[in-house]
Amino acid sequence: MANQTKVRDPAKRAMLLTALYIAQEQHGYLTEAAVERVADRLGLPVSEVYSMASFYTLYRTRPAGRYVLQVCEGLSCFLADGAERLVDHLRKKLDIEVGETTPDGLFTLETVQCLASCGTSPAMRVNDALYENMTAEKVDELLETLRGYHV
């Protein structure tokens, strides 16, 4: 997605968020080399670039699985009987805790704040795609589909 975002603005620093997205695409996270390269290209201190990467939650500085499963833990998802139930289901199904990655490197489980899908909750994201009105069954189907791409 990041490479589709057109930067029509000349201000170099303003490209930092976009630059970090692009840098992250290659390995799924911001490697040290990537951060240094962004800093170099934009003429910023490496510390500034790290500061940005740590402030914004969509940047990661550690490797993650091929698919990052982000379950919304917002109030409306909880009221729709989602949130923990989905997380618990995924924990058992994948045999990992929140924040961990499956040994095969396929899935990372995370919880996130409100995804603005309160009318179609429970909601979750898988990488950049949004899944709404989720149930344990739909989660199972989704995992099967994703696994199917890697057999």
Place this chain on the structure above:
Amino acid sequence: MFEPVLLRNVGLPRSEVIDTYLANGGYQALLKVLREYSPEQVIQIVTASGLRGRGGAGFPAGRKWSFMPKDASVEKYVCVNTDEGEPGTFKDRELVEKDPHQIIEGVIIASYAVGARRAFVYIRGEFFLGVKRWIKAIDDAYAKGFLGKNIQGSQFSLDLSVHRGAGAYICGEETALIESLEGRRGEPRKKPPYPASVGLWGKPTLVHNVETLANVPHIINRGAEWYAGIGTPKSTGPKLFCVSGHVRQRRVLELPLGVPLREIIEQHCGGMAFDRPLKAVIPGGASTPMLTPQQLDTHMDFESLEAEGTMLGTGAIIVMNDRTCMVDVARRLMRFFAHESCGRCVPCRVGTQRMLDILERLEHGKGKPGDLETLETLALGMRGITFCPMGDAAANPVLSGLKLFRDEYEYHLKNKRCAVAA
């Protein structure tokens, strides 16, 4: 039956494409503005309409526009706030995904009125479809000559581009949004100076929520008088309400400001799910104090909600039934605020975390004597002293919960468990 204004196109097939928009009267307001009105006249019309900001604060839009310096030699900017993230809020997503040209037309008219030649869309990084829709819509608007140089043969030119945020609720605050656009951490600036005098790259900047801008073409097309006739005298126009929680139909609704909360829940959302009784309603997003069933006849406008000690906020209505634990609700909301505090000022950074610690303790039956008093002290201590409104926002759910449901907090403390949750 209220005829939808902002949502009138969303049910159409391929409502997001420019041809659909054009076929339904789209960009007519812009043509009218470019041919018939001076920037000053546009500001007058918007002021007369009574349009107020839909992002939460409710500031009169016309006044905000008039604060922008008139000096044509000063570079000015317009920013479109698509950083929707307040728990319970899902209205802007609907507008962006289903009718982006309506917003673009509003942006162009606003830019013309305040004399900006450059505008920016700032969108939440999580809104993948929204980003795509924005980019496509902007490209199409350029192709049809609604953006770029000499728009529709006029002297007016405007460039608009999309900038994707990267996961920070605080960037919905206008000065934090500006910081983020500049490629910095989204930490709010001290106000004053307000963005209208010192904004993006130090230049005068107008920042508006998506819904606010979506109203503008309709005001131009149908007149300020028509618009001011919708809603109440001080809260004019249609409003998007997004209803979630324990109602039968969770949805985005468009109704005139001032509609009774009861009508929204009972008539438009099918009443309470599973027929369980209502316990509390959050009327305008996570940061707004709760209402009780006794307040169900409250009108949903800025003044009426303020009179009830709460706020219209974003119009995000979260409905909760009798089985909802209010300590747990406060804990969940605090988890959000503690996570999203930008960390710049101490009361918010430390206060939210300390309150969360106590709420977690209470929820897990590990409350200590004095916890409720400490909670109250922390919440009261945060109000009004933080850089941005987030301090107040985080304090509200706790103060409101302690005021309305103190017995539940006490039960948690005394009996080490919850009295209501299954």
